[in-house]
Amino acid sequence: MKINWGTGIVLAFIGFIAFILYFVVRMSTDDRANHDLVTEEYYKKELTYQQDMDASRAATEMDADLKVEKTHEGLMVYFPERFDPKEITGTVSLYRPSNKHLDTDFPISLTKTHLLIPDNRLVGGRWDIIVKWQYDGQDFFHKQKLIY
Structure with a gap:
């Protein structure tokens, strides 16, 4: 043919x-x-964006910026030393863009001015760290990307 x-x-x-x-x-x-949305409640989180921006600006204006760094023990979050650690409340959210099953939230309960997140909870790769905390009725917000 x-x-x-x-x-x-x-x-x-x-x-x-x-x-x-x-x-x-x-x-x-x-x-x-994986074809899921970035976060489960994407639109609900987007509505709080302005509140987060205001809290971030308040942290900058009050010189209440946080320091987040890797150590051999894990991830260390340093809060300003001029604040009473027992009065600080809030959450630290670790968000893994590549795997939503690794996302975790840690409540902030301090006796010293730093919070340690153990190394066994973190796998290597990129993490988005979001710290929402309150002190004396004022909201603060810190967001940082970290390669662990």
Whole structure:
């Protein structure tokens, strides 16, 4: 059987369409490719964006910026020393963009001016650290990206 130009072009289109459909089906059913939203309640979090910006500006104006660093023991969050550590409340959220199952929240309960998050809770890679804390009725906010 002889294949002319028209038949060859039609067969090429059919082959290309089959190739594309194969990858679409494979990627939509593959468990390794996660297509979830960045966070579960994305729109709800977006509504609090202005409050977070105000709290971040308050931290800058009151010179209440935090220091977050890696140590051999884990992740250390240093609060300003001029504040009474027993009066500081809030949460530290560790967000892993590549795997939502690793996301964790830690309540802030201090006896000293620093909070240690143990090394066994963190795996290597990028982490987004969000610290929402209150002191004397004032809200503060700190956000930082860290490669651990």
